[in-house]
Amino acid sequence: MEEQREKNSNLQFHIFIGFVGVIFVLLCVFVWIKPDEKYSVSERRLLKQMPEFSKETVLSGRFMSSFEEYSLDQFPARDTFRSMKAMTSLTLDNNGIYVVEDEIDGETCKVICDMEYPLNEDSLQYASKRFQNVYDMYLKDNNCQVYLSIVPDKNYFYGTENGYLSMDYGNAVDIMLEGNSNMTYIDILLYLSGEDYYRTDIHWRQEKLADVADVLLGGMRQGIGNLETEVQGTEEVEQVTSEENVMIQTRYRTMTVEGDFYGVYHGQAAMPIAPDSLQYFTNDMIGQMRVYDYQNNKEIPVYDKGKIEGDDPYELYVGGPISLATIENPLCDNGKHLIIFRDSFGSSIAPLLAQGYEKTTLIDIRYILPSVLGQYVDFQDADVLFLYSTSVLNHSDVLK
Amino acid sequence: MIFSSITFLYYFLPVVLGLYYLAPAKGKNLVLFLSSLVFYAWGEPKYVFLMLGSILIGYAAGILMDKLPKKLVMTVSVGGCLLALIYFKYADFLVSNINVALKTEIPLLEVALPIGISFYTFQIISYIVDVYRGTVEKQTSFLKLATYVSMFPQLIAGPIVRYKDINEQLEMRMLESRCIADGIRRFAIGLGKKVLIANQLGELCQVFRVSDEKTLAFYWLYAVAVSLQIYFDFSGYSDMAIGLGKLLGFEFSENFNYPFVSKSVTEFWRRWHISLGSWFRDYVYIPLGGNRKGLAKQMVNILVVWMLTGFWHGAQWNFVLWGLFFAILLVLEKMWIYNWLQASRIWSRIYMFLVVTVSFVIFSAGNMSELCTDVGSLFFIGDVSHKEIVGMQCTYYLRSYGGILLIAIIGATNVPKMCYETLRKKIGNTCVVAVLEALFVVAMLFLSTAYLIDGSFNPFLYFRF
Numbered sequence: 001m002e003e004q005r006e007k008n009s010n011l012q013f014h015i016f017i018g019f020v021g022v023i024f025v026l027l028c029v030f031v032w033i034k035p036d037e038k039y040s041v042s043e044r045r046l047l048k049q050m051p052e053f054s055k056e057t058v059l060s061g062r063f064m065s066s067f068e069e070y071s072l073d074q075f076p077a078r079d080t081f082r083s084m085k086a087m088t089s090l091t092l093d094n095n096g097i098y099v100v101e102d103e104i105d106g107e108t109c110k111v112i113c114d115m116e117y118p119l120n121e122d123s124l125q126y127a128s129k130r131f132q133n134v135y136d137m138y139l140k141d142n143n144c145q146v147y148l149s150i151v152p153d154k155n156y157f158y159g160t161e162n163g164y165l166s167m168d169y170g171n172a173v174d175i176m177l178e179g180n181s182n183m184t185y186i187d188i189l190l191y192l193s194g195e196d197y198y199r200t201d202i203h204w205r206q207e208k209l210a211d212v213a214d215v216l217l218g219g220m221r222q223g224i225g226n227l228e229t230e231v232q233g234t235e236e237v238e239q240v241t242s243e244e245n246v247m248i249q250t251r252y253r254t255m256t257v258e259g260d261f262y263g264v265y266h267g268q269a270a271m272p273i274a275p276d277s278l279q280y281f282t283n284d285m286i287g288q289m290r291v292y293d294y295q296n297n298k299e300i301p302v303y304d305k306g307k308i309e310g311d312d313p314y315e316l317y318v319g320g321p322i323s324l325a326t327i328e329n330p331l332c333d334n335g336k337h338l339i340i341f342r343d344s345f346g347s348s349i350a351p352l353l354a355q356g357y358e359k360t361t362l363i364d365i366r367y368i369l370p371s372v373l374g375q376y377v378d379f380q381d382a383d384v385l386f387l388y389s390t391s392v393l394n395h396s397d398v399l400k
Numbered sequence: 401m402i403f404s405s406i407t408f409l410y411y412f413l414p415v416v417l418g419l420y421y422l423a424p425a426k427g428k429n430l431v432l433f434l435s436s437l438v439f440y441a442w443g444e445p446k447y448v449f450l451m452l453g454s455i456l457i458g459y460a461a462g463i464l465m466d467k468l469p470k471k472l473v474m475t476v477s478v479g480g481c482l483l484a485l486i487y488f489k490y491a492d493f494l495v496s497n498i499n500v501a502l503k504t505e506i507p508l509l510e511v512a513l514p515i516g517i518s519f520y521t522f523q524i525i526s527y528i529v530d531v532y533r534g535t536v537e538k539q540t541s542f543l544k545l546a547t548y549v550s551m552f553p554q555l556i557a558g559p560i561v562r563y564k565d566i567n568e569q570l571e572m573r574m575l576e577s578r579c580i581a582d583g584i585r586r587f588a589i590g591l592g593k594k595v596l597i598a599n600q601l602g603e604l605c606q607v608f609r610v611s612d613e614k615t616l617a618f619y620w621l622y623a624v625a626v627s628l629q630i631y632f633d634f635s636g637y638s639d640m641a642i643g644l645g646k647l648l649g650f651e652f653s654e655n656f657n658y659p660f661v662s663k664s665v666t667e668f669w670r671r672w673h674i675s676l677g678s679w680f681r682d683y684v685y686i687p688l689g690g691n692r693k694g695l696a697k698q699m700v701n702i703l704v705v706w707m708l709t710g711f712w713h714g715a716q717w718n719f720v721l722w723g724l725f726f727a728i729l730l731v732l733e734k735m736w737i738y739n740w741l742q743a744s745r746i747w748s749r750i751y752m753f754l755v756v757t758v759s760f761v762i763f764s765a766g767n768m769s770e771l772c773t774d775v776g777s778l779f780f781i782g783d784v785s786h787k788e789i790v791g792m793q794c795t796y797y798l799r800s801y802g803g804i805l806l807i808a809i810i811g812a813t814n815v816p817k818m819c820y821e822t823l824r825k826k827i828g829n830t831c832v833v834a835v836l837e838a839l840f841v842v843a844m845l846f847l848s849t850a851y852l853i854d855g856s857f858n859p860f861l862y863f864r865f
Contacts, residue, residue, distance in 0.1 A: 085854040
């Protein structure tokens with residue numbers, strides 16, 4: 001009897017060890033033999049490669065620390081494991097990313113958001129100082145009309161109503177206005193909603209921004225539509241009516257880019273969520289615009305479809321994150337010049353704003369020092385718009 | 401290298417286990433010693449020689465005790481080991497306090513703390529003292545002594561294994577399938593405790609630290625989270641160490657025994673970091689006279705031992721205060737309230753909840769100013785009294801981490817173990833149980849791997865000790 005029990009116990013141990021052992025060994029074999037990959041499409045980043053093994057790197061400890069990163073990056077089925085974590089996470093957000101449901105274009109869809117929180121007041125004050133630096137250098141003595149507008153992050157629309165934390169947008173605006181009292185604030189908040197943003201990406205959708213573009217142009221007294229806007233100090237606010245929406249849509253042809261658009265949040269969320277599709281507005285005027293990329297010294301299309309296959313398809317719009325570009329609008333001869341200091345949100349709306357100007361200059365001071373701008377840009381009598389998202393303002397150390 | 405890393409789990413461990421199992425019985429210590437050196441050098445290439453030097457001191461002391469006056473050899477060798485510990489761990493603390501007290505400007509040494517120095521120094525000291533006392537025979541093989549001290553499962557974060565507990569296993573050990581199965585289970589549980597619970601709670605603690613909306617409720621949420629984080633972090637590590645020991649044929653003594661179910665501080669310290677408590681008892685408290693020289697002397701001994709216990713954890717005043725905090729409570733219990741606490745069901749729980757949470761807030765404070773703010777805020781003293789009681793952030797993070805906190809609270813008691821044993825009794829020893837257990841272990845491994853790959857928060861709190 002005792003002997004039989006012993007046998008049973010041993011059999012159980014062998015089954016247990018065998019089962020776990022086989023899976024562990026297989027996993028180890030995969031780890032050891034899997035060829036290294038260079039790039040993670042879902043995370044949009046280069047993956048760590050095997051560090052150099054030398055006496056110097058070992059003694060300094062660099063080999064070991066780099067190997068730790070390498071082993072994480074090159075783990076087999078890394079994306080599957082990341083999904084496993086996302087789906088089993090007990091916390092409401094996963095590394096700040098959360099998923100909610102919303103009715104978009106008549107369909108109930110899953111929307112991925114980043115819980116941009118809390119408001120970093122120091123960062124906003126720093127951004128204000130960078131803007132004022134530009135103002136003092138180029139704008140105050142060149143008869144420029146200077147405007148400021150802030151794009152709320154997607155979390156502003158989804159966070160609070162779904163029980164997540166979201167930054168105090170009003171406070172963010174107040175801080176920016178306090179630091180930039182010499183700029184006219186154009187409020188676009190009323191014309192935005194959650195569905196104006198891609199479900200899987202941080203950015204807004206250009207095809208939803210016609211009214212916002214009109215508001216901005218109206219604010220800068222360059223209206224091309226019928227919308228008036230709320231400018232700081234006035235109380236005239238008009239919501240977009242459905243008739244106006246129809247009118248806006250007829251001003252543009254909406255083009256859909258072939259293929260799926262997996263936004264930046266899609267990779268971060270590591271969840272099985274349907275991709276977006278990229279769309280853009282065009283019309284005869286936009287079709288004739290000429291864009292010059294000063295960073296790479298070449299002419300580029302307004303919508304560079306070559307970028308769709310790249311790391312970030314959102315770079316479709318005016319070449320994406322380039323430091324300095326101009327848009328010439330041959331069908332507008334009002335002699336007006338618009339200068340937009342912008343982040344990636346500004347790229348997509350730029351072609352719409354450029355309709356009201358003969359020339360539009362796009363500047364991204366994340367990638368170019370303001371001190372060199374004088375060599376390339378004529379600021380005299382220009383309308384200048386600082387158009388930034390709260391996501392960048394809240395992490396403004398990237399601004400030069 | 402830490403156990404909860406891809407490097408350890410999928411590169412180091414399979415290679416070492418493969419070599420270890422393939423090696424003949426006589427070669428196993430050599431494999432273990434060399435792999436332990438690699439393990440240590442992975443994090444501290446330079447300090448391998450310091451560790452080997454300390455082992456050499458212990459080895460030489462054992463040999464020389466037959467040839468020179470025992471007490472002299474013991475005093476010099478223990479002093480040598482302690483000197484290294486003091487230099488690397490406490491020198492800057494002493495210098496900075498001298499600078500403050502005497503208004504001098506003696507430059508700091510800024511020496512990096514060798515990983516695990518507190519643990520292996522205490523192991524070597526225990527060996528020397530035990531040989532001096534005649535409790536164990538001296539070890540004539542340097543390899544065996546070095547294997548004992550440097551053995552990677554317990555090298556950098558304990559438990560503090562006594563030589564006398566494993567000297568026979570160093571000579572001869574059996575690798576039975578029961579032992580290996582236990583080891584795998586124990587390691588997987590430890591890995592899950594560390595990666596799936598402690599790291600998540602650590603993220604909550606980090607969120608609290610950077611929050612600008614620290615309300616009374618948020619302070620208490622932090623206090624609970626940090627207490628559980630430290631427990632799951634350290635006990636998880638000990639589980640992994642014990643599990644690895646079993647995989648290699650060693651039996652290490654337990655280091656934790658559900659400390660959070662204790663009804664008194666006295667009981668808590670019989671259940672928390674048992675190997676450290678017993679080390680101080682055997683090598684400091686009893687040599688000081690223990691409870692044999694009157695109540696007053698016993699109280700002084702308790703204060704000294706607990707101050708040293710606190711100081712062992714780190715060269716910061718908060719650790720000294722942490723030790724003294726427990727010392728005062730231990731004295732209080734011994735004098736008056738121990739029996740009452742043991743008889744009470746509710747008050748003892750409230751008392752222990754307050755003691756444990758406050759103690760770990762003291763433990764986790766970065767400096768004295770933070771300590772005062774954190775502890776004061778728990779009792780509505782300071783800036784927190786001008787804020788709302790709960791706050792938006794606290795509400796969100798309580799909702800967000802509520803599930804993990806609940807699992808951690810239940811997991812810190814013996815309820816899961818009791819459930820497992822009841823279930824096991826009902827089902828019996830069948831192959832189904834073996835498969836279910838294997839599935840559980842594989843799930844732990846996969847989930848922990850997933851969390852490691854996607855996570856950024858993975859420190860081992862006890863590394864700095």
